[in-house]
Amino acid sequence: MKKHPLEPLIQQYLAEKDITQGTYDLFKIILDQYVTYLREQNIDFPNTSDIIAFLEWKKSEGCSLRWTNHQIGILKNFYRYLTLNQERLGLTEAYAFDIMQPIKREILNHNEFKPTLSTEQAKQLLLFCKERRQTRSQYRDYAIVYLMLTTGVRSIEVRRAKRKDLKQVKQQLVLYIQGKGKTAADAYVKIPEGLEQAINDYLILRQDNNPFLFTGHSRNHPTPYLSRSFVIKMFKQLMKDAGLEETQVTAHGLRHTAATINLRRGGSLESTRQLLRHTHVSTTMIYAHHVTQMMDEPENEIECLILNDMTPKKEV
Structure with a gap:
């Protein structure tokens, strides 16, 4: 070349x-x-x-x-x-001329909340991934989606995870993860029983010595770990195949989904902060504001009050 x-x-x-x-x-x-x-x-x-x-x-x-x-x-x-x-x-x-000079970074809106899956949609995605399993790659994809939906880990943490990071702590299987900006796997997430089974089913099919927990299985996969672009494309195709493409939820959106589902089930802001491993609870507040806004329905309440007032009263 x-x-x-x-x-x-x-x-x-x-x-x-x-x-x-x-x-x-x-x-x-x-x-x-x-x-x-x-x-x-x-x-x-x-x-x-x-x-x-x-x-x-x-x-x-x-x-x-x-x-x-x-x-x-x-x-x-x-x-x-x-x-x-x-x-x-x-x-x-x-x-001699800097061709990047006219190009500016785009402004990030840190308060903008990205699309998430509803509980029903999350279930739909998980069941789709489970039921279609035939190849090693499909077993891997199911385990990855299960992991991200239930623990809120980032895609970079999924890609960095190694087999040795799975450990038993007081009869609870945990996955030690190397978080964003970290140089070592110094935090962990708990692995539910169903997720443990999904990971084990995938690892049983592995016939390699690759230290990474998740890897590519095509012959021409260039690295022992999954690249960021690989995960983006993989997840985009999954959402399309599962009939959820119109939600516009990205792989990182599964982290947001885990947080919002935790709050909807009645989980506290502090438990959500711990789930996402945020340093400050203020970072987690955006999820609480989003869930509150979605659950509060002033528009419908106003409509009901107006229509009720317009309903003719029965003569006594």
């Missing part, structure tokens, strides 16, 4: 950056995806409109606004490096 002109520049850029291994991996993933896109589009020397097209394509693939901003930030950093080091690196004048 023909090497793209940006590939050696990316290698040098990353080699010169003083960053942690986790940050290095994130930068490499995004820059590799960008170069793959350029190669597939036969673009050797991209301009600003090409980058915009790349970002729009990633959105259409299911990338969140937060992840899009990560991509913008990393591409800005990379192209600033090329512009500042154009002469030192012996680059053409095409790199």
